[in-house]
Amino acid sequence: MTTVTPRIRSLTETDFDAFHDATSSAFLFPATDAARQRERDLFDLRRFHGAFDGDEMIGGAGILSKNMTLPGTGMRPVAAVTAVGTTPDNRRRGVLTGLMRAQLDQLHNDAAEPIATLWCSEAGIYGRFGYGLATTRFFTTVPRGATFMSTVDCGSDRVRELPREAALVAFKEVYNRVAPRRIGWLSRTDASWEQWYLDDEQQRGRYSPMRFAVHPNAYAAYRVRSNWTISGPRHELVAHEIVSADPVSHAAIWRYLLDIDLIGEMKYDNLAMDDPLPHMLVDYRAADRRIGDALWIRLVDVDRALTERRYSAPAALVVELTDAFCPWNAGRWRLTVDADGVAQVRRTESSPDLAMDVADLGALFLGGTSAVALAGAGRVKEVEPGSLVRLAMAFATEHQPSCAELF
Template sequence: MALTLRTLTADGLAEFQRVLDSSFLHDSTDDELERWRGLFEPERHHAVFDGDELIGGGGIQSRDITVPGAGPQPVAAVTSVGVKPGHRRRGVMTRVMRAQLDSLHEGREAIAALWASEAAIYPRFGYGLAAEFSRLSVPRGAAFRRGVSTGGERVREVSRDEAMPVAKAVYEDVRPGRTGWLSRTDAAWDYHFADTERDRGGLSAYRYALHPQGYAVYRVKNDWQDRGPRGELHVRELVARTDEAFAALYRYLLDVDLVGELKFFTASDDPVVHLLEDSRLALRSRSDSLWVRVVDVDRALAQRRYQSDVDAVLEVSDEFCPWNAGRWRFTVKDGAATVQRVDDDPDVVLDVQALGAAYLGGTRLVSLARAQHVQEVTPGVLNALSHAFLGDREPHCPEVF
């Protein structure tokens, strides 16, 4: 039977969620479904049907993301992409990706972003690996180096009701300067900090630590051994307006009793390693987080700012979104870019995946050239272009959406 594609309606969430549960080998509860409803935008969810049977789909959340030098900008936060077992390898996901990107072309968002369940899936649709996170592990009590100031303000453990208004205010103050951070509605806060028994995964309920200039949210996994307690403290989020508050919150977490190790999925450039007296105590491993897709080359490249002036003709290949393919003059003056379609000879040849990977300023174009995503035609231009794209800090997204 022929496959058809439709957008969903408000009453289609339960059926759509059943397909996602089947795809991700998950069993949603009624509580989870209602929580998800607050983030559900039915008109931005595409579903593929085989006759009357819903067999796959994908959605978009309307969010803002902080981009280098320009603060929050619109992003299509792609989510809930899945295909029901037994219906795979039939082009279902390709149809969803096609519908999403066609709908975004020349619309509100010039870029799309997602977390990939499998890293091999999304490059074929033009997504590039734009950000990573670190799995950080630090032993309890690890000393800070001499001279680190934690200020004189006390960190307090408080209830969720007291913590959340403060956390939301701090997050909103900090977010515009943190590349990769997303806007959050109240529904997004409720979703990401849900705290039912099922959400805990065998760990404790969330605990909330407040500093006048920041907050930390964490869980604990108890582990009582013959030589004493060796629990794990799992940080969910640590946000601070000031460097002293950041250090004070880390110091507090590292000194919690009955704990053997602090664990945190954190930014790849988390400065805690430089706070420690012995930097080797901070064990880190990296993994992919955000994948970015440039929807419209001219709009996307013009909405962020750049580190240095450059003038180059880019020849972009993009089989999935042919409106991006061709030659573009990319000119940066005093951080601001103009992008115009031209017929001039190219200085650099690259694929759209490379532009997505470099977009948030964490992936160097010179590295992508070594991976054969980028080719320099005019000597010297690639180094200048690569430097211009760099951000002030490594991009990081503190939530999976």
Template sequence: MNDGMALTLRTLTADDLPEFQRVVNSSFLMDSVEDQLERWRGLFEPERHHAVFDGDELIGGGGIQSREITLPGTGPRPVAAVTSVGVKPGHRRRGVLTRVMRAQLHGLHDEGGEAIAALWASEAAIYPRFGYGLAAEFARLEVPRGAKFRSGVSIGDDRVREVSRDEAMPVMKAVYEDLRPGRTGWLSRTDAAWEHQFADTERDRGGLTAYHYALHPQGYAAYRIKHDWQDRGPRNELHVREIAARTDEAYAALYRYLLDVDMVGELKFFTASDDPVTHLLDDARLALRGRSDSLWVRIVDVDRALTQRRYGSDVDVVLDVADEFCPWNAARWRFTVKDGAATVQRVDDDPDVVLDVQALGAAYLGGTRLTSLARAQRVREVTAGALNALSHALLGDQDPHCPEVF
């Protein structure tokens, strides 16, 4: 079988953006829209995007956004936010994705770039083979309108106001920046990222209304409405995009406001897996929750990555790490934590815990227990007690959550 011309790979230039956008959109079975090109351009770092060509035809690629992610205990640290990964229909199963992944990860290592990469996966079976581990989940929350809070919940006296987008945006940015250093999994946002995340053309709405913005003196909420008028009256759905607040009281006040919006049947929200709303409600069962994967994390360099965050307890173990795709990580590493800070050294000592880099990435943000991964046969304890000690040290004080798809 003739597979056509030899495939080549290179980084992109600013002039490549229109064709790259068309290929990525086609890979996701989406139409390309010219007016979205400028929105992409604000996020596009051509030197951090790789594309594979069959002759002169661009057939697939992927990019990196230079962002920060909040890590347990240390706050924002650089992350290679992998985005816009796709292969043109008709060119699958030719190794295109593998070449892009190798160029990204090996490039980060060779150039001393970010110690970790992260992405949202279009299909959950794709990225584990490149060493990405499931590090965070979100909750698909559904709560009926009017659900009562339990006795004793304070929402304060400050009023929540509906405002215009122009009035809301500066406040939202300020609140987000105040909160980001303490929220594991949150990403830095440039002005272009804010515009992209809250894009509000008819195409962006998916059959819902334009965004509504609600401000509290200490927080904000953004939401859309999906209309549903039934014979017995309106049962509209209120789809929350984001809630953020500097205080617990303000968070409760914003939830109370949203749950009391007239002509709504139900509130829906893709939220943090440990969102406190269940414990705010008088009847916790009214909050229906389903969980799904969100962030997948890839450890680029074991020694650099493990020293960038803090840990919940002291531990001293030797890890035997397997990593076929990035072989510089495949080694035995002494991982020592004292007073929250870690040191990592390559050693020849006998291992205490055996695991692969995917498991290490899954546990990195503190939301996935290594003990659970051991039950799934991804981690093996060699020295009795070592696994529990390591798993406990890695756990964070909160579930990691990324409030945006990038």
């Protein structure tokens, strides 16, 4: 394909329909009225860009203004990148690169959020723009009726199924209590709740409308696909979201889902890496799990980004950083962490202790990727012996990061 130089600009209100049509085409789905209306509610003209070939919009990308729970500091502003796409007949022509350049330059020049994050459609795309894989998730299948260990306490509170509107009121109350304590979780506006819980026919596919299970300290939303076999019903339950505030409510909501009649098995594609579910089961293998990528993190301005979180151990390290896409980050940085986990980051000419690319630093940022594993893969280079362990200890977190929603 011939590389083009697309004209990239911020969008206006009159661009919305063209943007929605272009990005829907990029993902090979029709543009529905329900999705169009909910996306319009999220459409922030200052933060969405379009790529144009002449007057035709051939791609787009947007940023949602979010807060994310970071290690030790709670919810902090991040740029949640969304709706990135190029129309099928314009791929591999430089469009995506132009959109990423416009986004990151704007964030840097405006001294806006120092951290960008996204979910990606294909895992090989965003590393070249400095994004690193920061969290992973389990795609999980569990048979109906899977037995819990006798030590598991499900409490005495009842789980009830409620209509959508009443359920979402309860969901929001629980989520707002839980999200500030879970690394990687995002703030949600009313518009983002509506987008995440969009339930039109395109979203359902072959599954039922969404159902809503509510516990005083937990909730679950799920769909069901019919499967009547000669030996009886073995419907498939697919959880959309499962949130719990404590171990008892976590056990209770899972017990409810696993005991629903007529179900053969349940699936959940966003189980946190350290979720206790497998350890709750008598048969550990009953939770059949596959690992997939989840959040990718891009440190837009390294010096500002690294001070946004707290660290688990004191450290004094010089990191030599490469960043081909955002060269203002390249060079040597001194990371100094005090006994309270507070960091200072300064430019330095001192000899490096470690060397890595900005994408690898993004992968480390939430504590979900091992510095030792990256070193073993040849992506982090230890220059000064012992510095890798110090780096790993500083970035370690109490629990694994995750993200409750795709955006």
